[in-house]
Amino acid sequence: MTASTAPPSAPLLAIRGLSKAFLGVQALDGVDFTLRHGEIHALLGENGAGKSTLIKTLTGVYQRDGGTVALEGREIAPRGVEEAQRLHIGTVYQEVNLLPNLSVAENLFLGRQPMRWGLVDRGAMRRRARAVLQPYGLSIDVTAPLGRFSVATQQIIAIARAVDMSAKVLILDEPTASLDAQEVAVLFKVMRTLRSRGIGIVFVTHFLDQVYEVCDSITVLRNGRLVGERRTAELPRLDLVAMMLGRELEAAAHRIDLGPAEVDSRPPLASFKGFGKARSVEPFDLDIRPGEVVALAGLLGSGRTETVRLVFGMDRADRGEATVDGRTIRLKGPRDAVRLGFGFCPEDRKKEGIVGELSVRENIILALQARQGWLKPIPRRRQEEIADRFIRLLDIRTPDAERPIQLLSGGNQQKALLARWLATEPRLLILDEPTRGIDVGAHAEIIRLIERLCADGMALLVVSSELEEIVAYSRRVVVLRDRRHVAELRGGEVSVERIVAAIASETPHAIASETPATGSGAEVRQ
Amino acid sequence: MTLSAPGPSRNLPQYGALIAVLLANWLLFPDFFAIRLQDGRLFGSLIDVLNRGAPVALLAIGMTMVIATRGVDLSVGAVMAISGAIAATMTGAGWSLPAVLAASLAAGLLCGLWNGLLVAVLRIQPIIATLILMVAGRGIAQLVTEGQIVTFTSPALAFIGSGSFLTVPMPVVLTIVALAVTALLVRATALGLMIEAVGVNRLSSAGAGVNTPVVLVAVYVWCGLCAAVAGLIVTADIRGADANNAGLWLELDAILAVVVGGTSLLGGRFGLVLSVVGALIIQAMNTGILLSGFKPEFNLIVKAGVLLVVLLLQSPTLTLFLPRPKGARPIGTVKPPVAPTSGGAKP
Numbered sequence: 113m114t115a116s117t118a119p120p121s122a123p124l125l126a127i128r129g130l131s132k133a134f135l136g137v138q139a140l141d142g143v144d145f146t147l148r149h150g151e152i153h154a155l156l157g158e159n160g161a162g163k164s165t166l167i168k169t170l171t172g173v174y175q176r177d178g179g180t181v182a183l184e185g186r187e188i189a190p191r192g193v194e195e196a197q198r199l200h201i202g203t204v205y206q207e208v209n210l211l212p213n214l215s216v217a218e219n220l221f222l223g224r225q226p227m228r229w230g231l232v233d234r235g236a237m238r239r240r241a242r243a244v245l246q247p248y249g250l251s252i253d254v255t256a257p258l259g260r261f262s263v264a265t266q267q268i269i270a271i272a273r274a275v276d277m278s279a280k281v282l283i284l285d286e287p288t289a290s291l292d293a294q295e296v297a298v299l300f301k302v303m304r305t306l307r308s309r310g311i312g313i314v315f316v317t318h319f320l321d322q323v324y325e326v327c328d329s330i331t332v333l334r335n336g337r338l339v340g341e342r343r344t345a346e347l348p349r350l351d352l353v354a355m356m357l358g359r360e361l362e363a364a365a366h367r368i369d370l371g372p373a374e375v376d377s378r379p380p381l382a383s384f385k386g387f388g389k390a391r392s393v394e395p396f397d398l399d400i401r402p403g404e405v406v407a408l409a410g411l412l413g414s415g416r417t418e419t420v421r422l423v424f425g426m427d428r429a430d431r432g433e434a435t436v437d438g439r440t441i442r443l444k445g446p447r448d449a450v451r452l453g454f455g456f457c458p459e460d461r462k463k464e465g466i467v468g469e470l471s472v473r474e475n476i477i478l479a480l481q482a483r484q485g486w487l488k489p490i491p492r493r494r495q496e497e498i499a500d501r502f503i504r505l506l507d508i509r510t511p512d513a514e515r516p517i518q519l520l521s522g523g524n525q526q527k528a529l530l531a532r533w534l535a536t537e538p539r540l541l542i543l544d545e546p547t548r549g550i551d552v553g554a555h556a557e558i559i560r561l562i563e564r565l566c567a568d569g570m571a572l573l574v575v576s577s578e579l580e581e582i583v584a585y586s587r588r589v590v591v592l593r594d595r596r597h598v599a600e601l602r603g604g605e606v607s608v609e610r611i612v613a614a615i616a617s618e619t620p621h622a623i624a625s626e627t628p629a630t631g632s633g634a635e636v637r638q
Numbered sequence: 639m640t641l642s643a644p645g646p647s648r649n650l651p652q653y654g655a656l657i658a659v660l661l662a663n664w665l666l667f668p669d670f671f672a673i674r675l676q677d678g679r680l681f682g683s684l685i686d687v688l689n690r691g692a693p694v695a696l697l698a699i700g701m702t703m704v705i706a707t708r709g710v711d712l713s714v715g716a717v718m719a720i721s722g723a724i725a726a727t728m729t730g731a732g733w734s735l736p737a738v739l740a741a742s743l744a745a746g747l748l749c750g751l752w753n754g755l756l757v758a759v760l761r762i763q764p765i766i767a768t769l770i771l772m773v774a775g776r777g778i779a780q781l782v783t784e785g786q787i788v789t790f791t792s793p794a795l796a797f798i799g800s801g802s803f804l805t806v807p808m809p810v811v812l813t814i815v816a817l818a819v820t821a822l823l824v825r826a827t828a829l830g831l832m833i834e835a836v837g838v839n840r841l842s843s844a845g846a847g848v849n850t851p852v853v854l855v856a857v858y859v860w861c862g863l864c865a866a867v868a869g870l871i872v873t874a875d876i877r878g879a880d881a882n883n884a885g886l887w888l889e890l891d892a893i894l895a896v897v898v899g900g901t902s903l904l905g906g907r908f909g910l911v912l913s914v915v916g917a918l919i920i921q922a923m924n925t926g927i928l929l930s931g932f933k934p935e936f937n938l939i940v941k942a943g944v945l946l947v948v949l950l951l952q953s954p955t956l957t958l959f960l961p962r963p964k965g966a967r968p969i970g971t972v973k974p975p976v977a978p979t980s981g982g983a984k985p
Contacts (some may be wrong), residue, residue, distance in 0.1 A: 235724045240695070401933045423847075425844065445844070446844055446845050447844075447847050447849060448845055449847075450846070450847030451847075453760050456845065458845060463839075463841060463842075464841045464842055464845050465842055465845070466839070466842060467834075467835045467838045467839045467842050467843060467846075468838060469834075469837060469907065470831075470834060470835060470838060471839045474831060474834075474835070478835060478843070478846045478848070479832070479846040479847050481828045481832075482832070482833060482843075482846055482847035482848040482849070483847055484828075485828075486828040486832055486853075487827055487828075488828070489826070489827050489828040489831075490828070507740075532846065544972075
């Protein structure tokens with residue numbers, strides 16, 4: 113831990129050795145975190161790092177198993193959000209946790225309305241609401257329903273409410289995730305004002321640029337453990353990314369040399385030009401050729417998932433164009449993508465992938481049946497053949513094909529979803545985190561499968577947080593940062609170090625050649 | 639995918655309850671199972687149960703598929719009133735039977751289309767979307783009858799309510815035909831699979847390329863058609879249309895029949911035959927209480943008691959102690975309700 117600007121007394125918030133387990137899974141393991149008066153402190157980490165557990169322990173949603181939490185030197189253990197508020201800890205979430213149908217003033221004073229003769233004094237409430245919002249530069253109609261204002265305004269109102277309830281510690285959980293650049297600037301101005309008033313702000317975000325713009329200190333968690341705390345000014349981006357991803361960059365990671373990328377003059381199977389969606393992912397260009405594996409790498413929230421959702425039509429792009437086989441196509445929804453021979457295994461298997469109550473067989477044939485239309489049912493015998501073939505081929509562990517898919521383990525559900533798309537003989541298969549939450553054995557099988565599929569001429573677009581995995585099977589890696597495609601690595605350039613460097617690059621720096629033949633140099637897009 | 643729900647033990651509560659109610663009727667009324675042939679038509683208490691139960695059974699057939707998509711159609715009673723009002727009014731005005739039937743069925747189809755579009759395209763919650771027509775439908779029916787109770791004398795239309803085919807009363811024949819056609823439609827095509835898939839997980843189904851809006855519209859249209867047929871039967875039976883009372887509260891009986899039949903309100907697996915069995919259980923109780931000479935007030939309480947028992951038999955807590963077939967989800971398991979999906983109606 114680096115020495116901070118010496119606080120007058122105890123730090124504002126001192127967390128020491130915090131631990132929390134859920135059903136035997138250690139979500140937080142002896143984590144320290146220190147927040148000083150008048151400091152904006154970034155709390156960073158990838159999936160499963162323990163950020164949200166830390167915040168929820170702090171705000172009383174969870175009770176800690178071990179460790180101490182001291183606010184200005186006094187030990188606290190809030191047992192609920194309200195108690196946390198009384199202890200001067202306020203939280204504002206990405207999804208504003210206020211009531212959109214109530215007025216701004218009512219939201220500001222909910223549960224603590226100014227009263228007169230046993231009734232809510234609406235006049236006083238309005239006056240005070242205007243006064244509370246004034247320092248934030250918000251002169252809005254406080255009687256209008258909150259839902260009528262933009263998310264950014266709602267967030268500032270939520271902050272104003274938290275601060276007005278005498279917050280000393282303000283936790284902002286991904287407040288900028290759905291804001292545009294100007295709104296972020298306004299929010300940062302508010303944050304700096306609060307900092308100058310001595311409030312300590314915990315800032316959770318996935319945007320590295322924002323961390324470097326507004327934060328004084330950074331604490332990085334990984335897999336429930338503290339990786340370290342640094343002053344922002346003393347931490348180069350590359351080191352930060354390495355801390356988050358858990359890479360020892362000094363040690364030369366073993367690198368699989370795939371040799372120079374072959375000249376790929378074949379026409380792309382699918383091509384996306386200036387494809388993008390406001391507030392989701394910046395416009396990008398992407399070509400995918402038959403038999404090739406293109407990987408999307410980047411930190412959590414960098415726009416990887418958003419990109420593949422646009423490609424499959426799960427979300428609708430609002431700019432750019434897509435062509436398949438040289439013809440312009442419309443991607444209004446997944447049905448269009450399925451008709452074009454695309455398949456998509458989403459990140460959230462349970463919510464968007466499996467149809468839990470239906471059998472493995474029905475889950476496997478669903479996409480094929482949907483493409484054929486309801487009037488041409490696949491005969492039961494044929495369904496059983498398809499299901500049994502893929503259960504054998506992918507080694508799906510299930511007593512029989514009639515078992516409801518929800519009773520299978522995560523890895524086997526994932527393989528059944530793969531089977532669903534393989535049954536349609538797709539030309540482009542999109543896999544979003546295909547190995548997440550899957551045990552080691554199934555993990556290796558899925559990797560082998562990916563290699564086999566690509567050898568068979570199918571194009572693959574893979575999102576993964578596992579950089580070694582990406583390096584092992586991809587010939588081309590698109591690197592994303594802050595919702596932008598920032599670099600493309602090809603052939604021999606594909607390595608963990610290069611990917612990490614590209615993620616950390618501050619201003620995208622173009623390195624030479626655009627020619628894929630040489631296979632050297634990163635193509636940079638901006 | 640079988641015609642009814644899978645596994646014999648899952649069907650046990652429904653068939654058991656039906657048999658128990660019928661036996662209870664027989665104890666109260668020894669002639670209950672007596673059936674006689676008279677003027678080329680079967681008569682008897684058992685036939686009466688089937689005959690009287692036909693409208694709710696028809697509603698339950700349509701409702702089953704709506705509920706399987708995790709929806710509900712509250713408007714079926716009102717649609718019955720509309721279809722009956724149109725049939726009676728047009729017959730009174732001298733239209734031929736085919737024209738009358740076509741107009742009534744078309745009205746049911748349009749009502750279903752309206753519900754389906756609200757649910758599938760505007761993404762209004764089904765209970766609210768169909769509530770609109772539940773309220774408005776009766777008004778429409780009253781407009782058609784101009785607020786009067788319209789009677790008619792046409793024997794052709796009356797035949798649907800009180801005639802018989804091969805000694806079987808027409809309402810029973812129509813219900814059997816509707817059941818057979820519906821079963822064929824959903825099980826001989828892939829529609830049944832898609833209905834179940836949409837009901838279990840609409841997002842996943844859409845992601846797999848299922849045309850979810852079309853599936854949803856289809857089930858509401860079919861439900862509207864079934865309700866129109868039920869409305870025709872009731873009107874034909876009483877030879878008149880009462881826009882205020884035709885089909886009143888029958889939507890609740892239909893939902894009850896479906897639930898008693900074991901189709902979960904949370905969507906997914908459905909059994910058409912079991913829903914009809916559910917409708918028959920309800921009707922057998924109604925008939926039994928009437929025959930027993932108890933005051934009709936008892937009807938509702940006894941009905942509630944029997945239904946409670948049937949539902950308890952299917953409850954997850956109780957079935958923990960019973961062998962349960964794979965895949966059968968007992969009703970009553972509470973999943974969080976579907977998040978309100980406002981159809982892009984932003985302030």
